[in-house]
Every structure is written in C-alpha cells, then in structure tokens.
Amino acid sequence: MPKPLRMSRRTWVAAWAVLCAAGIAATAALSAFSAPDPQPEKPVSAECAEYIADIEAQLAKGKAEGNDDGVLAFTRTRVGADDCGDEIRDHFSGDR
The missing domain is CATH 1.10.10 (Arc Repressor Mutant, subunit A)
Known part of the structure; x- marks a missing residue:
C-alpha cells in the first residue's frame, strides 16, 4: 500500500489562505452584482x-x-x- 503524501504545515497554511482569499473575492463580486436597482416611485393620485x-x-x-x-x-x-x-x-x- 503506497504511503500518502505528506504536506508540510506551511503548505497547508498557504493553501488555506489562498482558498479564503478566493472566497472573500467571490463573495464581494456576487454582492456587487446582486444589488437590485431601486425602483422609481410612482406618482400617487x-x-x-x-x-x-x-x-x-x-x-x-x-x-x-x-x-x-x-x-x-x-x-x-x-x-x-x-x-x-x-x-x-x-x-x-x-x-x-
């Protein structure tokens, strides 16, 4: 049975940081595009x-x-x- 690849602690931290940054960037992009345009008020009789x-x-x-x-x-x-x-x-x- 082959041994699993061992990753150093630095590699895990770097991968975690990259995934967090990508998630924050994606959230910011989705929030910017999902804001609906305000509807103009209709005149009331x-x-x-x-x-x-x-x-x-x-x-x-x-x-x-x-x-x-x-x-x-x-x-x-x-x-x-x-x-x-x-x-x-x-x-x-x-x-x-």
Whole structure:
C-alpha cells in the first residue's frame, strides 16, 4: 500500500489562505452584482394621497390615546373612487 503524501504545515497554511482569499473575492463580486436597482416611485393620485393622510391621522390619534397596537379597520367605501390598495400597501410596507 503506497504511503500518502505528506504536506508540510506551511503548505497547508498557504493553501488555506489562498482558498479564503478566493472566497472573500467571490463573495464581494456576487454582492456587487446582486444589488437590485431601486425602483422609481410612482406618482400617487391626490385622492389616494388624501386617503393615506387620513389613515396616518387615525394611526396618530390611536397612538395619542394609548391604543398603539397598530390595528386599524376602515369600512369606508367610496363610489367611483380610485382603487388605492396598491398605493396604501406601498406606503405602509416599511412599517412591518
């Protein structure tokens, strides 16, 4: 049975250092290329902006009264109004 090749401690350290440097370089390259481009903000209609301001006012009122649980329910339905669901979701998505 042939004897396995013996490597000196310096060779092991050098190989480990080269692999670490290659891993760090690969991680840096992947991080630089994987960053998504920021999406430009879509303009919000005046009606939706007013509705969002109303929601924020209700949340502020709840905080002032000590009801800071973050739960707010609206039953307001508007005939012929814009659907502001996407704008509301986009505006408050950072709060989660």
